[in-house]
Amino acid sequence: MLKIDAERLWASLMDMARVGATARGGSRRLALSEEDRHGRELFEGWCRDAGLGLRRDAVGNLFARRAGEDDGLDPVVMGSHLDTQPEGGRFDGVYGVLAGLEVLRSLNDRGICTRRPLEVAVWTNEEGARFTPAMLGSAAFTGAMALDAALNARDAEGISVGEALRALGWQGDLPLGRRLDAYFEAHIEQGPILEDNAVDVGVVTGGQAIRWLDVRVGGQAAHAGTTPMPLRHDALFGAAEMIQALEALAQRFAPHGLVTVGQLAIAKSSRNTIAGQVDFTIDLRHHQDEVIGAMEQEARALLEAIAARRGLALEAGLHWLSPATPFDADCVGHVREAVRALGYSHQDIVSGAGHDAIHLARSCPTAMVFIPCVGGLSHNEAEDVIPAHAAQGADVLLNAVLARAGRID
Amino acid sequence: MLKIDAERLWASLMDMARVGATARGGSRRLALSEEDRHGRELFEGWCRDAGLGLRRDAVGNLFARRAGEDDGLDPVVMGSHLDTQPEGGRFDGVYGVLAGLEVLRSLNDRGICTRRPLEVAVWTNEEGARFTPAMLGSAAFTGAMALDAALNARDAEGISVGEALRALGWQGDLPLGRRLDAYFEAHIEQGPILEDNAVDVGVVTGGQAIRWLDVRVGGQAAHAGTTPMPLRHDALFGAAEMIQALEALAQRFAPHGLVTVGQLAIAKSSRNTIAGQVDFTIDLRHHQDEVIGAMEQEARALLEAIAARRGLALEAGLHWLSPATPFDADCVGHVREAVRALGYSHQDIVSGAGHDAIHLARSCPTAMVFIPCVGGLSHNEAEDVIPAHAAQGADVLLNAVLARAGRID
Structure with missing residues (x-):
């Protein structure tokens, strides 16, 4: 050769x-x-x-x-x-x-x-x-x-x-x-x-196919010292549970499914204020279009279930996709x-x-x-x-x- | 009267x-x-x-x-x-x-x-x-x-x-x-x-007594599309698990223990980059000094355990306290x-x-x-x-x- x-x-x-x-x-x-x-x-x-x-x-x-x-x-x-x-x-x-x-x-x-x-x-x-x-x-x-x-x-x-x-x-x-x-x-x-x-x-x-989602979690900003835990609608605690669930989602689509949350921001964040709104991104990847479609559906379902259980508002928009x-x-x-x-x-x-x-x-x-x-x-x-x-x-x-x-x- | x-x-x-x-x-x-x-x-x-x-x-x-x-x-x-x-x-x-x-x-x-x-x-x-x-x-x-x-x-x-x-x-x-x-x-x-x-x-x-902690979680920034899940050291996935555990900690100290994560930032964040470093704050409150001391110890222990299991670096400093x-x-x-x-x-x-x-x-x-x-x-x-x-x-x-x-x- x-x-x-x-x-x-x-x-x-x-x-x-x-x-x-x-x-x-x-x-x-x-x-x-x-x-x-x-x-x-x-x-x-x-x-x-x-x-x-x-x-x-x-x-x-x-x-x-x-x-x-x-x-x-x-x-x-x-x-x-x-x-x-x-x-x-x-x-x-x-x-x-x-x-x-x-x-x-x-x-x-x-x-x-x-x-x-x-x-x-x-x-x-x-x-x-x-x-x-x-x-x-x-x-x-x-x-x-x-x-x-x-x-x-x-x-x-x-x-x-x-x-x-x-x-x-x-x-x-x-x-x-x-x-x-x-x-x-x-x-x-x-x-x-x-x-x-x-x-x-x-x-x-x-x-790979790529899908980018933009997620907004809406809770209620409130004082960290005066608001009892059961009365809180903490958008960050909700987002943390969602991100944990997204990590588990990647495992269900192993080895080719990839899930990344690369950006996250708390609106008007302050050390002693409960997070009222959290925005984060999701990057989903898989080399098969039909599988990435299933990943997106599962991701949406788990975000919605967590938001509903916690009384949080949720918006999840498709930012961009590449087949x-x-x-x-x-x-x-x-x-x-x-x-x-x-x-x-x-x-x-x-x-x-x-x-x-x-x-x-x-x-x-x-x-x-x-x-x-x-x-x-x-x-x-x-x-x-x-x-x-x-x-x-x-x-x-x-x-x-x-x-x-x-x-x- | x-x-x-x-x-x-x-x-x-x-x-x-x-x-x-x-x-x-x-x-x-x-x-x-x-x-x-x-x-x-x-x-x-x-x-x-x-x-x-x-x-x-x-x-x-x-x-x-x-x-x-x-x-x-x-x-x-x-x-x-x-x-x-x-x-x-x-x-x-x-x-x-x-x-x-x-x-x-x-x-x-x-x-x-x-x-x-x-x-x-x-x-x-x-x-x-x-x-x-x-x-x-x-x-x-x-x-x-x-x-x-x-x-x-x-x-x-x-x-x-x-x-x-x-x-x-x-x-x-x-x-x-x-x-x-x-x-x-x-x-x-x-x-x-x-x-x-x-x-x-x-x-x-x-x-209340108040303790403010500054937490830094160190992972490895890497490409969201080219890095298999098992090879990642995702600082945000680690932080999300820590924040979930902190929420559970508050429940163990109910009703007077309060836990808030008000600020969180991913260093050099990008939608398609795995989080290499995450900084977040913890605000702990309780009206008894001895109990808030126990809360801080438990918080530190759970952060360390999660970081160690995930192969992440961890720094947790006391930013301020008020008895x-x-x-x-x-x-x-x-x-x-x-x-x-x-x-x-x-x-x-x-x-x-x-x-x-x-x-x-x-x-x-x-x-x-x-x-x-x-x-x-x-x-x-x-x-x-x-x-x-x-x-x-x-x-x-x-x-x-x-x-x-x-x-x-």
């Missing part, structure tokens, strides 16, 4: 990490910032050295292209993003872009042609740290977000994506929504599962065959985080390759990867893409 | 309520503000009409005096405060001051002398809404707070109590800490107990005898809120008389009192004070 050049890949990762390097070992390249420009220029230089063509679309998504034997066919695209969180790590996104570049460099080394053209995509503003929403570039590319809306997204200082793109000269003429034959994204897992299971490569079968995103069976099959042929330990895994691939999966056959990250840590300057895993993931990407694009020796 | 003039008392309460009246039926007379000045001027006019002498001390506490037969004896003092919350009610504090005035007016009406002099005190800045701490005037009077510290307390705009007092010309020469024979304070209950029990008058036996304040048996006895002789329904009750009387009780024999407030509501523009209760409480005050001061016909 073909393998990429592990040392060259690692060297490129380390070179890119120096662009916007932070004091504690991470990288800071906010989307469309000076640092993002420097990062892309470094990447573009490598692409030119590799003989790749470079084009952009209207939201600044960048595509580095290696011609195919039958160059009129739709391309097989690899990629991810080079922008980072404000205190981001060295691998989130960067790995997928540079693994894609390394695949093309390795094909160059061996003089291997493919029937279909190959591209490496650098999607704009994946992190959502400077401009919301996250994954803006791939959303605009696939039509999940209108171009106007994408260009009008503004950062905290009021600068729009469109203004920032014009200042950088990054708006190109490659059409949004053009047909891709397939999309493969390599990425760090951003969770602890692969490391915990001592597995080298994750074969990603799709993205499950199963990846393409053929593309996932190519990844699985590659990892098996290479003999790397592997497991199927569902993507828990959002990725550009989630958008792409709704417009072309898509798959992802996960590699472990140390301690499951991501969005953190201490984000780290074992070099052998970086190489293994790229080996899998190389062979899966070759299978899809058609190798011509 | 002597009774006060119920209509005159109510008319004075309604006249005072018009000073700083708010749109929704409450009053706004922040301490040492123009409205507070107008309120005191109204009161002072009534006092002059009643032939009372007026003097102030160094923190602006105002004393209206009716001479005793033996005027060199220490005075029996009634009182409370005229300042209000920003959106305060018409009775909190005001009732105790005007009930005291009504006692003196009623004695005048009947030409009744007392052996000891009688005074009505108006304590400065009881609410703590403009200057902290609350009960500043009575704290300075009793030595619980140094005079310099009281005068240097500053409002949100940087104006000190001393500056505000000088601008008002309210600093007098009556010595702080002079000896009082006894202190009686009538007040609305600010809780629902008397109303719930359909009782007219509360015989207050003392103030129980039993009132003087003789003074409480005068109140109880008065209410019995008057034939009003009554019950013993512990003061759950802070009052000037709590400070006074540490320097002279003290008692309080509570009357019900509608719905237990206080610190609210809708605060209300049934006129018959206002009269009954003042009747009790009159007869208790007469018993203490010595009636001479």
